[in-house]
Amino acid sequence: MRRRHFLGSAAALAALGATALKPVVAQNGKRVRIVVVGAGAAGLNMASRLSRGLDNAQVILVDARKEHVFQPGLTLVGAGLWAGGKVVDENARYVPSGVEWVQQAVAEFNPEANTIVTADGKSIQYDYMVVATGLKLDFAAIEGMDASLVGQKGIGCVYAGPQAAEATARAIDTFIETGGTGLFGRPPTEMKCAGAPLKMTFITDDKARIKGRREAINVVYNAHNKTVFSVVPVDARVKAMFGERDVNVNYDHVLTGIDADRKAARYKTPDGEVWQDYDFIHVIPPMCAPDAVRNSSLPWQSGVFAADAWVEADKASLRHPRFPNVFAVGDIAGVPRGKTAASVKWQVPVVVDHIVADIAGKASTAAYNGYTSCPMITRYGKAMLIEFDYDGKLTPSFPFIDPLEELWVSWLIDEKALLGTYRAMLFGRA
Protein backbone atom coordinates (compact mmCIF):
# COMPACT_ATOMS: atom_id res chain seq x y z
CA MET A 1 0.00 0.00 0.00
CA ARG A 2 2.73 2.42 1.01
CA ARG A 3 4.84 1.47 -1.99
CA ARG A 4 1.83 2.09 -4.21
CA HIS A 5 1.31 5.44 -2.55
CA PHE A 6 4.92 6.39 -3.13
CA LEU A 7 4.90 5.20 -6.71
CA GLY A 8 1.73 7.17 -7.28
CA SER A 9 3.41 10.25 -5.91
CA ALA A 10 6.48 9.64 -8.03
CA ALA A 11 4.40 9.18 -11.16
CA ALA A 12 2.51 12.40 -10.50
CA LEU A 13 5.71 14.28 -9.98
CA ALA A 14 7.24 12.77 -13.08
CA ALA A 15 4.33 14.15 -15.05
CA LEU A 16 5.04 17.59 -13.61
CA GLY A 17 8.73 17.63 -14.29
CA ALA A 18 10.00 14.64 -16.16
CA THR A 19 13.37 16.16 -16.90
CA ALA A 20 14.31 16.09 -13.24
CA LEU A 21 14.18 12.29 -13.26
CA LYS A 22 16.38 11.70 -16.28
CA PRO A 23 19.76 10.01 -15.76
CA VAL A 24 22.54 12.37 -14.90
CA VAL A 25 24.92 10.96 -17.44
CA ALA A 26 24.69 8.73 -20.44
CA GLN A 27 26.97 5.72 -20.48
CA ASN A 28 29.79 5.28 -22.95
CA GLY A 29 28.30 2.06 -24.21
CA LYS A 30 29.97 -0.34 -21.84
CA ARG A 31 27.70 -1.98 -19.30
CA VAL A 32 29.29 -1.38 -15.93
CA ARG A 33 28.62 -3.68 -13.01
CA ILE A 34 28.38 -1.95 -9.63
CA VAL A 35 27.99 -4.04 -6.50
CA VAL A 36 26.55 -2.37 -3.40
CA VAL A 37 27.13 -4.49 -0.31
CA GLY A 38 24.57 -3.79 2.38
CA ALA A 39 20.92 -2.73 2.25
CA GLY A 40 20.94 -0.34 5.16
CA ALA A 41 20.43 3.41 4.91
CA ALA A 42 23.61 3.90 2.86
CA GLY A 43 23.20 0.87 0.59
CA LEU A 44 19.57 1.53 -0.37
CA ASN A 45 20.18 5.22 -0.95
CA MET A 46 23.22 4.34 -3.06
CA ALA A 47 21.36 1.74 -5.14
CA SER A 48 18.52 4.21 -5.80
CA ARG A 49 20.82 7.02 -6.88
CA LEU A 50 23.06 4.82 -9.00
CA SER A 51 20.18 3.17 -10.80
CA ARG A 52 18.69 6.57 -11.55
CA GLY A 53 21.97 8.25 -12.36
CA LEU A 54 23.34 5.74 -14.84
CA ASP A 55 21.77 4.68 -18.10
CA ASN A 56 23.65 1.52 -18.73
CA ALA A 57 24.86 0.07 -15.47
CA GLN A 58 24.01 -3.14 -13.72
CA VAL A 59 23.51 -2.35 -10.05
CA ILE A 60 23.57 -5.35 -7.73
CA LEU A 61 22.56 -4.98 -4.10
CA VAL A 62 23.80 -7.72 -1.78
CA ASP A 63 22.28 -8.25 1.66
CA ALA A 64 20.38 -11.05 3.38
CA ARG A 65 18.38 -8.69 5.58
CA LYS A 66 14.75 -8.30 4.55
CA GLU A 67 13.82 -6.10 7.48
CA HIS A 68 14.83 -2.47 7.61
CA VAL A 69 15.14 -0.67 10.93
CA PHE A 70 14.93 3.11 11.20
CA GLN A 71 17.72 3.24 13.74
CA PRO A 72 17.46 6.96 14.57
CA GLY A 73 14.02 6.16 16.02
CA LEU A 74 15.30 3.59 18.50
CA THR A 75 15.87 6.21 21.20
CA LEU A 76 12.22 7.25 20.91
CA VAL A 77 11.28 3.59 21.33
CA GLY A 78 13.61 3.43 24.34
CA ALA A 79 11.92 6.55 25.68
CA GLY A 80 8.62 4.66 25.65
CA LEU A 81 7.09 7.04 23.09
CA TRP A 82 7.09 4.88 19.97
CA ALA A 83 6.18 1.23 19.56
CA GLY A 84 8.98 -0.88 18.17
CA GLY A 85 6.95 -1.62 15.05
CA LYS A 86 7.06 2.04 14.03
CA VAL A 87 10.76 1.80 13.16
CA VAL A 88 10.52 -1.46 11.23
CA ASP A 89 10.02 -1.58 7.49
CA GLU A 90 10.75 -3.92 4.59
CA ASN A 91 13.84 -3.48 2.47
CA ALA A 92 11.88 -4.67 -0.57
CA ARG A 93 9.92 -1.42 -0.52
CA TYR A 94 13.06 0.60 -1.22
CA VAL A 95 14.92 -1.56 -3.72
CA PRO A 96 14.44 0.25 -7.04
CA SER A 97 13.25 -1.59 -10.11
CA GLY A 98 16.19 -2.52 -12.29
CA VAL A 99 18.42 -3.21 -9.31
CA GLU A 100 19.20 -6.88 -8.76
CA TRP A 101 18.91 -7.77 -5.08
CA VAL A 102 20.98 -10.80 -4.09
CA GLN A 103 19.45 -11.85 -0.78
CA GLN A 104 22.59 -13.32 0.71
CA ALA A 105 25.13 -12.16 3.27
CA VAL A 106 28.64 -11.51 2.04
CA ALA A 107 31.14 -14.10 3.26
CA GLU A 108 34.31 -12.83 1.57
CA PHE A 109 35.64 -9.68 -0.02
CA ASN A 110 38.39 -10.16 -2.63
CA PRO A 111 39.17 -6.62 -3.80
CA GLU A 112 42.36 -7.85 -5.44
CA ALA A 113 40.22 -9.90 -7.84
CA ASN A 114 37.27 -7.47 -7.92
CA THR A 115 34.95 -10.12 -6.52
CA ILE A 116 32.86 -10.89 -3.48
CA VAL A 117 31.62 -14.28 -2.35
CA THR A 118 28.18 -14.65 -0.82
CA ALA A 119 27.27 -16.95 2.06
CA ASP A 120 25.92 -19.54 -0.35
CA GLY A 121 29.25 -19.62 -2.19
CA LYS A 122 28.28 -17.54 -5.20
CA SER A 123 31.05 -15.33 -6.58
CA ILE A 124 30.06 -11.92 -7.91
CA GLN A 125 32.44 -9.83 -10.01
CA TYR A 126 32.28 -6.07 -10.12
CA ASP A 127 33.72 -3.05 -11.84
CA TYR A 128 32.93 -0.85 -8.85
CA MET A 129 32.03 -1.82 -5.32
CA VAL A 130 30.43 0.26 -2.60
CA VAL A 131 30.90 -1.21 0.86
CA ALA A 132 27.90 -0.31 3.02
CA THR A 133 27.72 -3.27 5.35
CA GLY A 134 27.09 -1.32 8.51
CA LEU A 135 28.87 -2.37 11.67
CA LYS A 136 28.85 -5.11 14.27
CA LEU A 137 27.71 -4.60 17.86
CA ASP A 138 30.41 -6.47 19.75
CA PHE A 139 28.60 -7.46 22.95
CA ALA A 140 31.13 -10.26 23.47
CA ALA A 141 33.82 -7.64 24.10
CA ILE A 142 32.13 -6.93 27.43
CA GLU A 143 32.74 -9.92 29.67
CA GLY A 144 29.50 -11.42 30.94
CA MET A 145 27.36 -9.41 28.50
CA ASP A 146 25.10 -10.87 25.88
CA ALA A 147 22.43 -9.25 23.72
CA SER A 148 19.88 -11.69 25.16
CA LEU A 149 20.32 -10.03 28.58
CA VAL A 150 18.76 -6.78 27.36
CA GLY A 151 15.50 -6.27 29.22
CA GLN A 152 16.56 -8.53 32.08
CA LYS A 153 18.24 -7.83 35.41
CA GLY A 154 18.17 -4.08 34.93
CA ILE A 155 20.00 -4.12 31.60
CA GLY A 156 18.97 -1.93 28.68
CA CYS A 157 20.37 -1.24 25.21
CA VAL A 158 18.47 0.65 22.52
CA TYR A 159 21.10 -0.21 19.92
CA ALA A 160 20.19 -3.90 19.91
CA GLY A 161 17.00 -3.44 17.86
CA PRO A 162 13.33 -2.51 18.23
CA GLN A 163 12.42 -5.27 20.70
CA ALA A 164 15.49 -4.49 22.80
CA ALA A 165 14.58 -0.79 22.74
CA GLU A 166 11.06 -1.61 23.96
CA ALA A 167 12.55 -3.81 26.69
CA THR A 168 14.87 -0.93 27.61
CA ALA A 169 11.88 1.39 28.03
CA ARG A 170 10.28 -1.12 30.39
CA ALA A 171 13.55 -1.54 32.31
CA ILE A 172 13.82 2.24 32.73
CA ASP A 173 10.24 2.40 34.03
CA THR A 174 10.99 -0.35 36.55
CA PHE A 175 14.18 1.41 37.61
CA ILE A 176 12.34 4.68 38.19
CA GLU A 177 9.63 2.88 40.18
CA THR A 178 12.04 0.98 42.39
CA GLY A 179 14.79 3.62 42.60
CA GLY A 180 18.53 3.11 42.91
CA THR A 181 21.52 3.81 40.69
CA GLY A 182 21.43 3.99 36.90
CA LEU A 183 24.64 3.72 34.91
CA PHE A 184 25.08 5.18 31.44
CA GLY A 185 28.06 5.52 29.15
CA ARG A 186 29.55 4.75 25.77
CA PRO A 187 32.22 2.46 24.38
CA PRO A 188 35.74 3.64 23.56
CA THR A 189 35.41 2.61 19.90
CA GLU A 190 33.98 4.57 17.01
CA MET A 191 30.22 4.29 17.29
CA LYS A 192 27.04 5.07 15.43
CA CYS A 193 24.92 7.92 16.77
CA ALA A 194 27.27 9.04 19.49
CA GLY A 195 24.51 11.22 20.92
CA ALA A 196 22.33 8.27 21.90
CA PRO A 197 24.14 7.50 25.19
CA LEU A 198 23.52 11.08 26.26
CA LYS A 199 19.93 11.03 25.02
CA MET A 200 19.15 7.95 27.10
CA THR A 201 20.68 9.64 30.15
CA PHE A 202 18.58 12.77 29.65
CA ILE A 203 15.45 10.75 28.93
CA THR A 204 15.79 8.69 32.11
CA ASP A 205 16.46 11.80 34.18
CA ASP A 206 13.46 13.65 32.73
CA LYS A 207 11.12 10.68 32.97
CA ALA A 208 11.96 10.37 36.66
CA ARG A 209 11.26 14.08 37.15
CA ILE A 210 7.92 13.82 35.34
CA LYS A 211 6.97 10.91 37.60
CA GLY A 212 8.14 12.77 40.68
CA ARG A 213 10.78 10.12 41.34
CA ARG A 214 14.00 11.96 40.55
CA GLU A 215 15.12 11.97 44.18
CA ALA A 216 14.75 8.19 44.27
CA ILE A 217 17.36 7.62 41.57
CA ASN A 218 21.04 8.35 41.19
CA VAL A 219 22.02 8.93 37.55
CA VAL A 220 25.66 8.27 36.69
CA TYR A 221 27.33 8.86 33.32
CA ASN A 222 30.61 7.01 32.87
CA ALA A 223 32.48 8.76 30.07
CA HIS A 224 35.08 6.70 28.22
CA ASN A 225 37.57 9.59 28.20
CA LYS A 226 37.63 13.15 29.47
CA THR A 227 34.72 14.28 27.31
CA VAL A 228 31.05 13.35 27.01
CA PHE A 229 30.89 14.43 23.35
CA SER A 230 33.67 14.87 20.83
CA VAL A 231 32.57 18.32 19.61
CA VAL A 232 33.96 20.91 22.02
CA PRO A 233 31.01 23.33 22.36
CA VAL A 234 28.55 20.44 22.66
CA ASP A 235 30.76 18.75 25.25
CA ALA A 236 30.78 21.92 27.35
CA ARG A 237 27.04 22.38 27.01
CA VAL A 238 26.17 18.80 27.95
CA LYS A 239 28.55 18.85 30.91
CA ALA A 240 26.83 22.00 32.16
CA MET A 241 23.40 20.42 31.68
CA PHE A 242 24.49 17.28 33.51
CA GLY A 243 25.60 19.52 36.37
CA GLU A 244 22.25 21.30 36.46
CA ARG A 245 20.37 18.01 36.48
CA ASP A 246 22.43 16.23 39.11
CA VAL A 247 23.88 13.70 36.70
CA ASN A 248 27.15 12.47 38.21
CA VAL A 249 29.92 12.07 35.66
CA ASN A 250 32.97 9.79 35.97
CA TYR A 251 35.67 10.26 33.34
CA ASP A 252 38.02 7.66 31.83
CA HIS A 253 35.66 4.80 32.66
CA VAL A 254 35.45 2.06 30.03
CA LEU A 255 32.94 -0.73 30.57
CA THR A 256 34.74 -4.08 30.41
CA GLY A 257 32.50 -6.52 32.25
CA ILE A 258 29.07 -7.14 33.70
CA ASP A 259 27.98 -9.41 36.51
CA ALA A 260 24.28 -9.50 35.72
CA ASP A 261 23.31 -11.61 38.74
CA ARG A 262 25.11 -9.29 41.13
CA LYS A 263 24.01 -6.20 39.16
CA ALA A 264 27.55 -4.86 39.05
CA ALA A 265 29.58 -3.39 36.20
CA ARG A 266 33.36 -3.43 35.84
CA TYR A 267 35.17 -0.44 34.40
CA LYS A 268 38.75 0.07 33.30
CA THR A 269 40.06 3.34 34.70
CA PRO A 270 43.50 4.99 34.88
CA ASP A 271 43.59 3.79 38.51
CA GLY A 272 42.81 0.21 37.62
CA GLU A 273 39.57 -1.76 37.55
CA VAL A 274 36.59 -0.54 39.51
CA TRP A 275 33.20 -2.15 40.09
CA GLN A 276 29.99 -0.15 40.33
CA ASP A 277 26.69 -1.58 41.54
CA TYR A 278 23.63 -0.64 39.55
CA ASP A 279 19.88 -1.05 39.49
CA PHE A 280 19.76 -0.12 35.83
CA ILE A 281 22.54 0.01 33.24
CA HIS A 282 22.33 1.16 29.63
CA VAL A 283 24.98 -0.93 27.92
CA ILE A 284 26.40 0.21 24.62
CA PRO A 285 28.81 -2.37 23.27
CA PRO A 286 32.03 -1.63 21.41
CA MET A 287 31.44 -1.40 17.67
CA CYS A 288 33.61 -2.78 14.89
CA ALA A 289 33.55 -3.99 11.30
CA PRO A 290 31.65 -7.18 10.46
CA ASP A 291 33.83 -10.30 10.23
CA ALA A 292 33.77 -10.48 6.42
CA VAL A 293 35.27 -6.99 6.22
CA ARG A 294 37.76 -7.65 9.03
CA ASN A 295 38.99 -10.80 7.30
CA SER A 296 39.64 -8.99 4.02
CA SER A 297 42.30 -6.52 2.91
CA LEU A 298 39.79 -3.65 2.91
CA PRO A 299 40.40 -2.28 6.44
CA TRP A 300 42.98 0.26 7.44
CA GLN A 301 46.32 -1.47 8.00
CA SER A 302 47.50 1.03 10.62
CA GLY A 303 46.26 4.07 12.50
CA VAL A 304 43.30 4.70 14.75
CA PHE A 305 40.80 2.89 12.51
CA ALA A 306 42.83 -0.31 12.10
CA ALA A 307 42.02 -2.05 15.38
CA ASP A 308 38.30 -2.23 14.70
CA ALA A 309 38.83 -2.93 10.99
CA TRP A 310 36.98 0.04 9.52
CA VAL A 311 37.31 0.18 5.74
CA GLU A 312 40.15 2.39 4.58
CA ALA A 313 38.79 5.42 2.77
CA ASP A 314 39.81 8.91 1.81
CA LYS A 315 37.79 11.10 4.12
CA ALA A 316 36.71 13.51 1.36
CA SER A 317 35.98 11.18 -1.56
CA LEU A 318 35.32 8.01 0.51
CA ARG A 319 37.36 6.15 -2.11
CA HIS A 320 39.63 3.31 -1.03
CA PRO A 321 43.26 4.43 -1.54
CA ARG A 322 44.54 0.94 -2.40
CA PHE A 323 41.52 -0.21 -4.42
CA PRO A 324 40.36 2.85 -6.39
CA ASN A 325 37.20 1.13 -7.65
CA VAL A 326 36.03 0.57 -4.07
CA PHE A 327 34.18 3.09 -1.92
CA ALA A 328 32.95 2.92 1.66
CA VAL A 329 29.84 4.68 2.97
CA GLY A 330 27.90 4.75 6.21
CA ASP A 331 28.96 3.16 9.46
CA ILE A 332 31.67 0.97 7.93
CA ALA A 333 33.67 3.85 6.44
CA GLY A 334 36.93 4.42 8.28
CA VAL A 335 36.61 8.16 8.51
CA PRO A 336 36.29 10.46 11.52
CA ARG A 337 32.67 11.01 12.59
CA GLY A 338 29.99 10.29 9.99
CA LYS A 339 28.20 7.33 11.55
CA THR A 340 24.66 8.69 11.39
CA ALA A 341 21.84 8.55 8.84
CA ALA A 342 22.33 12.27 8.24
CA SER A 343 25.96 11.60 7.31
CA VAL A 344 24.80 9.01 4.80
CA LYS A 345 22.59 11.61 3.17
CA TRP A 346 25.73 13.63 2.36
CA GLN A 347 28.15 10.78 1.73
CA VAL A 348 26.14 8.93 -0.91
CA PRO A 349 25.86 11.76 -3.49
CA VAL A 350 29.63 12.26 -3.23
CA VAL A 351 30.35 8.62 -4.03
CA VAL A 352 27.76 8.55 -6.80
CA ASP A 353 29.37 11.63 -8.32
CA HIS A 354 32.80 9.96 -8.28
CA ILE A 355 31.53 6.73 -9.83
CA VAL A 356 29.57 8.55 -12.52
CA ALA A 357 32.59 10.74 -13.30
CA ASP A 358 34.90 7.71 -13.44
CA ILE A 359 32.62 5.98 -15.91
CA ALA A 360 32.38 9.11 -18.03
CA GLY A 361 36.16 9.41 -18.00
CA LYS A 362 36.09 12.60 -15.97
CA ALA A 363 37.33 13.58 -12.53
CA SER A 364 34.97 14.48 -9.72
CA THR A 365 35.73 17.13 -7.15
CA ALA A 366 32.79 16.20 -4.92
CA ALA A 367 33.87 15.96 -1.30
CA TYR A 368 32.23 14.91 1.95
CA ASN A 369 32.99 17.40 4.73
CA GLY A 370 32.19 15.10 7.62
CA TYR A 371 28.65 16.40 8.07
CA THR A 372 27.05 14.63 11.01
CA SER A 373 23.78 15.46 12.68
CA CYS A 374 22.39 14.55 16.04
CA PRO A 375 18.98 15.73 17.23
CA MET A 376 19.89 15.33 20.88
CA ILE A 377 16.83 14.80 23.02
CA THR A 378 17.32 16.56 26.32
CA ARG A 379 13.81 16.31 27.76
CA TYR A 380 10.46 14.96 26.67
CA GLY A 381 9.47 17.59 24.13
CA LYS A 382 12.85 19.28 23.79
CA ALA A 383 16.02 18.63 21.84
CA MET A 384 19.14 20.32 20.52
CA LEU A 385 19.67 20.01 16.77
CA ILE A 386 23.43 19.53 16.65
CA GLU A 387 25.16 19.44 13.28
CA PHE A 388 28.91 19.48 12.77
CA ASP A 389 31.70 18.62 10.36
CA TYR A 390 35.09 16.86 10.43
CA ASP A 391 36.66 19.84 12.18
CA GLY A 392 34.10 19.78 14.96
CA LYS A 393 32.68 23.05 13.68
CA LEU A 394 28.95 23.48 14.25
CA THR A 395 27.18 23.69 10.88
CA PRO A 396 23.53 24.53 11.53
CA SER A 397 21.27 24.01 8.53
CA PHE A 398 18.59 26.35 9.81
CA PRO A 399 19.76 29.82 10.81
CA PHE A 400 16.79 30.23 13.15
CA ILE A 401 17.69 27.15 15.22
CA ASP A 402 20.43 27.58 17.82
CA PRO A 403 22.17 24.18 17.94
CA LEU A 404 22.96 24.50 21.64
CA GLU A 405 19.51 25.64 22.75
CA GLU A 406 16.90 23.17 23.98
CA LEU A 407 13.99 23.74 21.62
CA TRP A 408 10.67 22.16 20.83
CA VAL A 409 11.25 22.79 17.13
CA SER A 410 14.31 20.50 17.28
CA TRP A 411 12.17 17.88 19.00
CA LEU A 412 9.52 18.34 16.32
CA ILE A 413 12.10 17.61 13.63
CA ASP A 414 13.18 14.47 15.46
CA GLU A 415 9.73 13.22 16.37
CA LYS A 416 7.78 14.13 13.24
CA ALA A 417 10.04 14.96 10.30
CA LEU A 418 13.00 12.63 10.55
CA LEU A 419 11.27 9.37 9.63
CA GLY A 420 9.76 10.84 6.45
CA THR A 421 13.08 12.44 5.51
CA TYR A 422 14.87 9.15 6.12
CA ARG A 423 12.47 7.18 3.97
CA ALA A 424 12.73 9.73 1.17
CA MET A 425 16.49 9.37 1.48
CA LEU A 426 16.24 5.59 1.06
CA PHE A 427 14.50 6.27 -2.25
CA GLY A 428 17.44 8.55 -3.11
CA ARG A 429 15.15 11.58 -3.05
CA ALA A 430 16.40 13.54 -0.06
Place this chain on the structure above:
Amino acid sequence: MSDFNPLSIFYIASEMFGSWFWPLVVVALVLLYGVVSGFRRLRRRGLSAGGPLFGALVVGLVATVLAAWWVPSSTEASISALGGVIDYLLVIAMALAIGLGVFALVFSVMARKRASKQIKA
Protein backbone atom coordinates in the same frame (compact mmCIF):
# COMPACT_ATOMS: atom_id res chain seq x y z
CA MET B 1 19.43 18.44 6.76
CA SER B 2 19.87 21.37 4.45
CA ASP B 3 19.99 21.25 0.64
CA PHE B 4 16.21 21.15 0.49
CA ASN B 5 14.67 21.73 -2.91
CA PRO B 6 11.05 21.49 -4.10
CA LEU B 7 11.56 17.92 -5.28
CA SER B 8 13.07 16.68 -2.03
CA ILE B 9 10.44 18.55 -0.01
CA PHE B 10 7.74 16.87 -2.08
CA TYR B 11 9.18 13.42 -1.42
CA ILE B 12 9.74 14.13 2.27
CA ALA B 13 6.17 15.40 2.68
CA SER B 14 4.90 12.41 0.74
CA GLU B 15 6.70 10.03 3.10
CA MET B 16 5.81 12.00 6.23
CA PHE B 17 2.08 11.95 5.58
CA GLY B 18 2.08 8.50 3.96
CA SER B 19 -1.33 7.47 2.67
CA TRP B 20 -2.80 10.74 4.01
CA PHE B 21 -0.73 12.85 1.62
CA TRP B 22 -2.95 12.89 -1.46
CA PRO B 23 -6.25 13.04 0.48
CA LEU B 24 -4.85 16.09 2.31
CA VAL B 25 -3.87 17.70 -0.99
CA VAL B 26 -7.37 17.03 -2.34
CA VAL B 27 -8.99 18.46 0.80
CA ALA B 28 -6.83 21.59 0.53
CA LEU B 29 -7.80 22.05 -3.12
CA VAL B 30 -11.49 21.50 -2.36
CA LEU B 31 -11.35 24.10 0.42
CA LEU B 32 -9.60 26.55 -1.88
CA TYR B 33 -12.24 25.96 -4.54
CA GLY B 34 -14.94 26.42 -1.88
CA VAL B 35 -13.63 29.84 -0.88
CA VAL B 36 -13.11 31.08 -4.43
CA SER B 37 -16.47 29.81 -5.69
CA GLY B 38 -18.20 31.15 -2.57
CA PHE B 39 -16.91 34.64 -3.26
CA ARG B 40 -17.91 34.39 -6.93
CA ARG B 41 -21.44 33.21 -6.12
CA LEU B 42 -21.99 36.05 -3.68
CA ARG B 43 -20.63 38.58 -6.14
CA ARG B 44 -22.83 37.23 -8.98
CA ARG B 45 -25.89 37.73 -6.82
CA GLY B 46 -24.77 41.15 -5.65
CA LEU B 47 -24.48 40.00 -2.02
CA SER B 48 -21.93 41.16 0.53
CA ALA B 49 -19.40 38.60 1.73
CA GLY B 50 -19.20 40.37 5.09
CA GLY B 51 -21.48 37.99 7.04
CA PRO B 52 -19.87 34.71 5.95
CA LEU B 53 -16.42 36.27 6.28
CA PHE B 54 -17.05 37.41 9.83
CA GLY B 55 -18.51 34.06 10.86
CA ALA B 56 -15.65 32.14 9.26
CA LEU B 57 -13.06 34.43 10.85
CA VAL B 58 -14.52 33.92 14.33
CA VAL B 59 -14.71 30.13 13.99
CA GLY B 60 -11.28 30.05 12.33
CA LEU B 61 -9.81 32.08 15.16
CA VAL B 62 -11.29 29.77 17.78
CA ALA B 63 -9.92 26.79 15.85
CA THR B 64 -6.49 28.45 15.73
CA VAL B 65 -6.45 28.96 19.49
CA LEU B 66 -7.54 25.36 20.14
CA ALA B 67 -4.99 24.09 17.63
CA ALA B 68 -2.23 26.04 19.36
CA TRP B 69 -2.92 24.00 22.50
CA TRP B 70 -3.17 20.77 20.55
CA VAL B 71 -0.08 21.07 18.30
CA PRO B 72 2.59 20.43 20.99
CA SER B 73 0.70 17.44 22.40
CA SER B 74 0.47 15.96 18.91
CA THR B 75 4.27 15.68 19.09
CA GLU B 76 4.30 13.87 22.46
CA ALA B 77 5.25 17.16 24.14
CA SER B 78 3.44 19.41 26.58
CA ILE B 79 2.91 23.13 26.09
CA SER B 80 5.63 23.71 28.69
CA ALA B 81 8.17 22.29 26.22
CA LEU B 82 7.97 25.51 24.22
CA GLY B 83 11.04 27.58 24.99
CA GLY B 84 12.54 29.72 22.26
CA VAL B 85 10.78 32.34 20.18
CA ILE B 86 11.00 30.04 17.18
CA ASP B 87 8.98 27.42 19.09
CA TYR B 88 6.09 29.84 19.61
CA LEU B 89 6.26 31.12 16.05
CA LEU B 90 6.15 27.60 14.67
CA VAL B 91 3.23 26.58 16.89
CA ILE B 92 1.34 29.69 15.78
CA ALA B 93 2.14 28.97 12.13
CA MET B 94 0.94 25.38 12.43
CA ALA B 95 -2.16 26.42 14.35
CA LEU B 96 -2.87 29.09 11.72
CA ALA B 97 -2.74 26.46 9.00
CA ILE B 98 -5.41 24.48 10.83
CA GLY B 99 -7.40 27.64 11.53
CA LEU B 100 -7.19 28.60 7.87
CA GLY B 101 -8.64 25.24 6.89
CA VAL B 102 -11.54 25.70 9.30
CA PHE B 103 -12.04 29.27 8.04
CA ALA B 104 -12.21 28.01 4.46
CA LEU B 105 -14.71 25.29 5.37
CA VAL B 106 -16.98 27.62 7.33
CA PHE B 107 -16.83 30.37 4.72
CA SER B 108 -17.63 27.94 1.89
CA VAL B 109 -20.69 26.61 3.73
CA MET B 110 -21.96 30.04 4.86
CA ALA B 111 -21.43 31.65 1.46
CA ARG B 112 -23.37 28.88 -0.25
CA LYS B 113 -26.20 29.06 2.26
CA ARG B 114 -26.43 32.82 1.86
CA ALA B 115 -26.41 32.62 -1.92
CA SER B 116 -29.06 29.85 -2.00
CA LYS B 117 -31.27 31.77 0.47
CA GLN B 118 -31.27 34.74 -1.86
CA ILE B 119 -32.32 32.54 -4.80
CA LYS B 120 -35.28 31.12 -2.78
CA ALA B 121 -36.31 34.60 -1.72
